[in-house]
Amino acid sequence: xxxxxxxxxxxxxxxxxxxxxxxxxxYRDRVDMAMLCSDAPCAVAGVFTSNVVKAAPVVWxxxxxxxxxxxxxxxxxxxxxxxATGPAGMAMCAQTAEAASKALNIPAEQVLLGxxxxxxxxxxxxxIAAGVNMMAGTLSxxxxxxxxxxxxxxxxxxxxxxxxxxxxxxxxxxxAVTVTLGGMSKGSGMxxxxxxxxxxxxxxxxxxxxxxxxxxxxxxxxDTFNMIxxxxxxxxxxTLLVLANGLxxxxxxxxxxxxxxxxxxxxFTVCRALAIKMAGDGEGATHLMEMRVVNADTKDNARKLARxxxxxxxVKAMVFGRDANCGRVLCALGYAGVDFDPAVIxxxxxxxxxxxxFYRDGCVQAFxxxxxxxxxxxxxVRFLCDMRMGDQEATAWGCDLTYDYVKINGDYRS
Amino acid sequence: xxxxxxxxxxxxxxxxxxxxxxxxxxYRDRVDMAMLCSDAPCAVAGVFTSNVVKAAPVVWxxxxxxxxxxxxxxxxxxxxxxxATGPAGMAMCAQTAEAASKALNIPAEQVLLGxxxxxxxxxxxxxIAAGVNMMAGTLSxxxxxxxxxxxxxxxxxxxxxxxxxxxxxxxxxxxAVTVTLGGMSKGSGMxxxxxxxxxxxxxxxxxxxxxxxxxxxxxxxxDTFNMIxxxxxxxxxxTLLVLANGLxxxxxxxxxxxxxxxxxxxxFTVCRALAIKMAGDGEGATHLMEMRVVNADTKDNARKLARxxxxxxxVKAMVFGRDANCGRVLCALGYAGVDFDPAVIxxxxxxxxxxxxFYRDGCVQAFxxxxxxxxxxxxxVRFLCDMRMGDQEATAWGCDLTYDYVKINGDYRS
Numbered sequence: 001x002x003x004x005x006x007x008x009x010x011x012x013x014x015x016x017x018x019x020x021x022x023x024x025x026x027y028r029d030r031v032d033m034a035m036l037c038s039d040a041p042c043a044v045a046g047v048f049t050s051n052v053v054k055a056a057p058v059v060w061x062x063x064x065x066x067x068x069x070x071x072x073x074x075x076x077x078x079x080x081x082x083x084a085t086g087p088a089g090m091a092m093c094a095q096t097a098e099a100a101s102k103a104l105n106i107p108a109e110q111v112l113l114g115x116x117x118x119x120x121x122x123x124x125x126x127x128i129a130a131g132v133n134m135m136a137g138t139l140s141x142x143x144x145x146x147x148x149x150x151x152x153x154x155x156x157x158x159x160x161x162x163x164x165x166x167x168x169x170x171x172x173x174x175x176a177v178t179v180t181l182g183g184m185s186k187g188s189g190m191x192x193x194x195x196x197x198x199x200x201x202x203x204x205x206x207x208x209x210x211x212x213x214x215x216x217x218x219x220x221x222x223d224t225f226n227m228i229x230x231x232x233x234x235x236x237x238x239t240l241l242v243l244a245n246g247l248x249x250x251x252x253x254x255x256x257x258x259x260x261x262x263x264x265x266x267x268f269t270v271c272r273a274l275a276i277k278m279a280g281d282g283e284g285a286t287h288l289m290e291m292r293v294v295n296a297d298t299k300d301n302a303r304k305l306a307r308x309x310x311x312x313x314x315v316k317a318m319v320f321g322r323d324a325n326c327g328r329v330l331c332a333l334g335y336a337g338v339d340f341d342p343a344v345i346x347x348x349x350x351x352x353x354x355x356x357x358f359y360r361d362g363c364v365q366a367f368x369x370x371x372x373x374x375x376x377x378x379x380x381v382r383f384l385c386d387m388r389m390g391d392q393e394a395t396a397w398g399c400d401l402t403y404d405y406v407k408i409n410g411d412y413r414s
Numbered sequence: 415x416x417x418x419x420x421x422x423x424x425x426x427x428x429x430x431x432x433x434x435x436x437x438x439x440x441y442r443d444r445v446d447m448a449m450l451c452s453d454a455p456c457a458v459a460g461v462f463t464s465n466v467v468k469a470a471p472v473v474w475x476x477x478x479x480x481x482x483x484x485x486x487x488x489x490x491x492x493x494x495x496x497x498a499t500g501p502a503g504m505a506m507c508a509q510t511a512e513a514a515s516k517a518l519n520i521p522a523e524q525v526l527l528g529x530x531x532x533x534x535x536x537x538x539x540x541x542i543a544a545g546v547n548m549m550a551g552t553l554s555x556x557x558x559x560x561x562x563x564x565x566x567x568x569x570x571x572x573x574x575x576x577x578x579x580x581x582x583x584x585x586x587x588x589x590a591v592t593v594t595l596g597g598m599s600k601g602s603g604m605x606x607x608x609x610x611x612x613x614x615x616x617x618x619x620x621x622x623x624x625x626x627x628x629x630x631x632x633x634x635x636x637d638t639f640n641m642i643x644x645x646x647x648x649x650x651x652x653t654l655l656v657l658a659n660g661l662x663x664x665x666x667x668x669x670x671x672x673x674x675x676x677x678x679x680x681x682f683t684v685c686r687a688l689a690i691k692m693a694g695d696g697e698g699a700t701h702l703m704e705m706r707v708v709n710a711d712t713k714d715n716a717r718k719l720a721r722x723x724x725x726x727x728x729v730k731a732m733v734f735g736r737d738a739n740c741g742r743v744l745c746a747l748g749y750a751g752v753d754f755d756p757a758v759i760x761x762x763x764x765x766x767x768x769x770x771x772f773y774r775d776g777c778v779q780a781f782x783x784x785x786x787x788x789x790x791x792x793x794x795v796r797f798l799c800d801m802r803m804g805d806q807e808a809t810a811w812g813c814d815l816t817y818d819y820v821k822i823n824g825d826y827r828s
Contacts, residue, residue, distance in 0.1 A: 053748030053756045084741050086757070086776035119741025120778030233728045233742075234749035313727070314647045314823055321824025327498050327533025328647075334467030335648035342467045343500070362500035364534030401824075403817050409728055410735025410815075 002167060003262075003269050009162030011146035012182035013205040015039040015247040017139035020152035023131030025124060026079025026117060031152035033128070035135040036074040036201060037104055042243040044071040044112070045214040047221050049238035056082045056089030057113040058237060060097070064112055069210050071243055072106040074201055075132060076114035076153050078186075081197065083119045083236040092123045099129040103136035114239055116155055116187065116197040150184035153199055156283050156408055161185045163273040167266050169206070169250035169259050179206045179248040181266045185274040187235075197237040198225065200274060206263055207246035208253040216264045217242055224271035227303065227396040229311045230282035242267070279397035280380070284404030287319050290382040290397050291329075292350070297390040301338045306396035308336035309383065316401035319381050324349070324372035326358040329383055340387060349375045350382035416581060417676075417683050423576030425560035426596035428619040429453040429661040431553035434566035437545030439538060440493025440531060445566035447542070449549040450488040450615060451518055456657040457624040458485040458526070459631040463652035470496045470503030471527040472651060474511070478526055483624050485657055486520040488615055489546060490528035490567050492600075495611065497533045497650040506537045513543040517550035528653055530569055530601065530611040564598035567613055570697050570822055575599045577687040581680050583620070583664035583673050593620045593662040595680045599688040601649075611651040612639065614688060620677055621660035622667040630678045631656055638685035641717065641810040643725045644696035656681070693811035694794070698818030701733050704796040704811050705743075706764070711804040715752045720810035722750035723797065730815035733795050738763070738786035740772040743797055754801060763789045764796035 011018050016038050023033045046065040048058050064071055075096055082089050093113050101108035115123070139145070150160040164182030171177045183202035208216075217240065225240060246252070253259045280288035291309040296302035309315055312332035318325045329347055333340075347359035349372055356375065358367050375381065381400075425432050430452050437447045460479040462472050478485055489510055496503045507527050515522035529537070553559070564574040578596030585591045597616035631654065639654060660666070667673045694702035705723040710716035723729055726746035732739045743761055747754075761773035763786060770789065772781050789795065795814075 051745065051748035052750075052752070052754060053744055081741075084744055084756070084773060084776065084778045088777070118739065119745060233726055233745065236741075236745050236748060312647055313819075317820050317823035320820060323824065325532065327495075327650075330467055330498055331465065331533060331647065331650050334465035334650060336466075338466070340466060342498070359498060362498065363502070364498045401820055403820050405727075406731050406734060406815055406817050406820060409731035410737065 003266050004166045006164050006166055008143045008164040009146040009150055009182045009184045010036055010201055010203045011141050011143060012164035013180040013203045015205060015245050016203040017141045018145040018149040019135035019138045019140065020148045021131050021134045023077065023127045025077050025127060031148065032078045033131040033135060034076045034149035034152040035132070035139065036149065036203065037139050038072055038243060038245045040245045040247055042071050042245045043208065043210040043213055044069065044241060044243050045210065045217040046239065046241040047217055049235055051234050051236050053084065053236045055115060055237040056085055056093050057115045058239060059090065060093040061112050061239060061241065064109065068109050070110055071112050072110040073100055073104055074112040074114065074241065075100050076199060077123065077128065078153050078155050079117040080115060080121050080123055081117045081119050081237050082115040082123055085122050088122055092125060095125055096128055096132065099132040103133050112241055114199045116153065116199055116237055119236060146184065153186045155186065157186050157281055159281055161274055161277040163270045165266050165269050167262050169262065171249050172251045177249045179250055180204065181206065181270055183270050183274055185278060187278060197235040198278060200225070200240040202242040202270060204242065204244045205246065205248035206244050206253070207248065207250050208244050208263055212253060212256070212260060213242060213244055216260070216267055220264060220268045220271050223394065224268065224275040227307065227394065228275045228279040229307060229396070229398045230279070276397050279399055282399035283408045284402040285399030286402055287400040288380040288397065289316065289319055289399055290380060290395060292382070292393065292395045293385045293387060294393040295390060296387040296392045299392045299394060302392045302394035304338050305333050305336045305385065306394045308332050310396040310398035313401055316398065319376065320400035320402045322373060322376040324358070324369060324376060327364055330359055333385060340389065344388050346386040346388065348384040350384050351375050355384060417680050418580045420578050420580055422557045422578040423560040423564055423596045423598045424450055424615055424617045425555050425557060426578035427594040427617045429659050430617040431555045432559040432563040433549035433552045433554065434562045435545050435548045437491065437541045439491050439541060445562065446492045447545040447549060448490045448563040448566040449546070449553065450563065450617065451553050452486055452657060452659045454659040454661055456485050456659045457622065457627055458483065458655060458657050459624065459628040460653065460655040461631055461635050463649055465648050465650050467498065467650045469529060469651040470499055470507050471529045472653060473504065474507040475526050475653060475655065478523065482523050484524055485526050486524040487514055487518055488526040488528065488655065489514050490613065491537065491542060492567050492569050493531040494529060494535050494537055495531045495533050495651050496529040496537055499536050502536055506539060509539055510542050510546065513546040517547050526655055528613050530567065530613055530651055533650060560598065567600045569600065571600050571695055573695055575688055575691040577684045579680050579683050581676050583676065585663050586665045591663045593664055594618065595620065595684055597684050597688055599692060601692060611649040612692060614639070614654040616656040616684060618656065618658045619660065619662035620658050620667070621662065621664050622658050622677055626667060626670070626674060627656060627658055630681055634678060634682045634685050637808065638682065638689040641721065641808065642689045642693040643721060643810070643812045644693070690811050693813055696813035697822045698816040699813030700816055701814040702794040702811065703730070703733055703813055704794060704809060706796070706807065706809040707799045707801060708807040709804060710801040710806045713806045713808060716806045716808035718752050719747050719750045719799065720808045722746050724810040724812035727815055730812065733790065734814035734816045736787060736790040738772070738783060738790060741778050744773055747799060754803065758802050760800040760802065762798040764798050765789050769798060
């Protein structure tokens with residue numbers, strides 16, 4: 001399978017345009033709204049927060065993915081989450097979609113919405129509507145427009161997050177056509193996202209059956225966005241949407257064949273890259289943390305074990321302090337809810353050139369503290385656990401727990 | 415039921431003596447070992463960490479509770495956890511018990527052990543043995559000896575934790591005798607304990623059947639120690655032990671009668687008080703957090719909901735920052751794994767005189783920010799959730815997330 005990384009994001013695929021503006025939702029002097037628009041109707045797939053409390057735009061988008069099953073545009077605002085806003089919040093969704101419908105001349109029920117920010121307040125609808133009109137007039141298919149949109153949806157993010165790939169699929173006449181898939185995201189997490197919410201929008205010019213695309217999204221998310229955690233808090237707004245407009249000209253993917261496998265691989269590549277970028281940009285983070293579990297008895301257990309370590313406050317604080325107090329990694333595996341024999345497993349710090357074993361035969365091992373310090377001083381700190389039980393593996397990503405996380409979240413509203 | 419609070423701790427009940435010493439296990443210039451000893455043989459009950467990785471003293475004590483079912487003494491050290499130490503760690507347990515057996519002239523298999531501190535290193539057996547001998551010669555039944563023991567088992571704790579109560583039970587001749595139950599604890603948690611480990615030792619002169627006492631312990635722990643959380647990390651060493659020597663002279667409790675109910679209530683009172691003290695003394699804490707859930711459909715769901723809020727990093731950081739970003743409480747309820755209708759529940763900040771409603775009818779409510787700030791500035795910050803589904807309730811306790819938590823855990827070993 002050949003997936004080629006290219007530069008760009010949501011405007012990389014044919015027929016997608018983006019815009020952004022400073023609508024003054026909450027922040028001053030910065031862009032805070034983004035719009036995506038496709039020249040042709042799109043199949044749409046998506047997954048959403050598992051939180052019982054769902055923000056209004058999540059309810060809105062779920063209906064489109066499950067019932068309308070088609071979309072033309074996405075409107076996103078940062079600063080206010082439109083969550084815990086009751087029926088008024090749903091009305092704000094309808095008004096926003098109506099404004100985009102008029103400005104873009106598309107059906108309102110094909111306008112997807114996203115919001116991220118503080119829970120509780122309603123949206124300033126006059127500014128939202130003005131923003132929608134402003135953006136509709138400045139849509140562009142340039143890479144710069146995609147990058148600007150990815151910046152507009154940031155909240156406490158420190159860097160914007162984009163990724164795009166191409167791959168080849170056969171056209172109806174058998175000739176090869178290039179298909180592009182690109183995306184942007186903000187925030188940190190899906191199962192365990194930061195309250196500043198994970199939003200991810202992926203666009204592709206691939207022609208693919210909607211149900212198959214939904215299947216691919218649900219499959220891919222398990223080993224990408226669902227394997228990252230910043231702080232264990234699952235937001236009310238988490239949203240991942242994939243829009244496919246079919247303009248690449250490939251023969252439609254309608255079965256789980258080689259073409260589907262290639263599409264899934266491309267989607268996996270982009271989702272994985274965006275997920276890792278989010279984990280490494282967790283609020284206040286100074287390190288990306290990676291936990292790889294190999295030779296577990298089941299895939300699900302491998303995921304649970306990897307996520308448990310990534311979610312441990314004590315491991316996270318240890319990585320921040322560059323303190324090789326590695327017994328904490330063992331402890332976090334122990335409360336993952338997975339049964340295993342502590343005398344059998346082996347634990348390593350992973351380096352560029354060599355791995356450092358710090359636990360084996362039921363005992364914490366003596367190790368070279370200087371080497372460990374060097375490994376813990378890398379931007380990416382990687383742990384490996386060999387369960388020695390089977391052949392399943394999984395990797396989870398997160399970040400360290402820092403003073404800045406406490407600072408950011410101790411005073412988020414002001 | 416009449417339970418009377420009294421001063422004191424592990425030496426409050428008749429026939430229990432305590433001692434401590436500075437054995438130099440890891441810390442310098444502070445006491446770091448404690449010993450408890452009963453003048454008469456004790457029935458013993460206990461619960462232990464659910465972590466798959468269990469420290470050697472946990473394995474040792476479990477065997478005594480489940481098989482020996484009798485004990486005479488407890489030896490505890492702070493500084494080193496004797497966890498992830500393999501067969502060598504078990505040998506260290508046997509040697510420690512043997513030293514106490516000789517020094518106290520009691521069976522080695524009736525010596526309970528506890529360790530708390532860093533995972534990995536082995537115990538310095540010469541210093542442990544010297545400490546045991548030193549303590550055996552200075553055992554005392556004074557309140558001061560109990561308090562000194564409670565200080566000796568502290569690690570990152572900032573205050574020692576003791577509690578004691580008395581109640582009346584009938585003697586064999588029908589006359590009333592006073593029964594005493596007292597305890598000491600350190601650390602923060604049981605389901606979600608701080609890595610510095612929860613250890614709790616309770617002594618009583620009550621005469622009670624061992625199986626019934628074990629039942630009472632397992633019952634009481636669900637709404638006390640299992641309802642506190644500091645950081646979501648379940649230690650390898652968590653231990654709660656109850657020793658009953660029968661010296662009060664009450665007619666033995668052998669059925670689930672009024673006497674049992676009174677014993678259970680006394681145990682609950684002491685466990686609850688010690689649990690709240692631990693939650694409020696979580697690493698780096700500046701606030702005790704309490705989350706009370708009322709009118710839930712089931713007791714188990716009430717517990718899950720209360721624990722989810724107490725465990726939320728974002729709620730914890732918000733309490734530290736005294737920022738009434740109360741949507742985070744709603745969000746944490748939403749991912750508790752309990753189904754409910756967000757439009758029905760109501761959320762309050764609880765004050766001495768009045769409660770402040772901040773969520774109702776599906777919407778975050780406007781509230782008096784000054785009143786909220788005053789409530790968030792109290793040492794104890796209390797939230798209340800009315801689920802409006804049934805009649806079950808539960809309360810959980812925790813603490814805020816602070817810079818000092820990160821500092822303490824970023825550099826714990828040094």
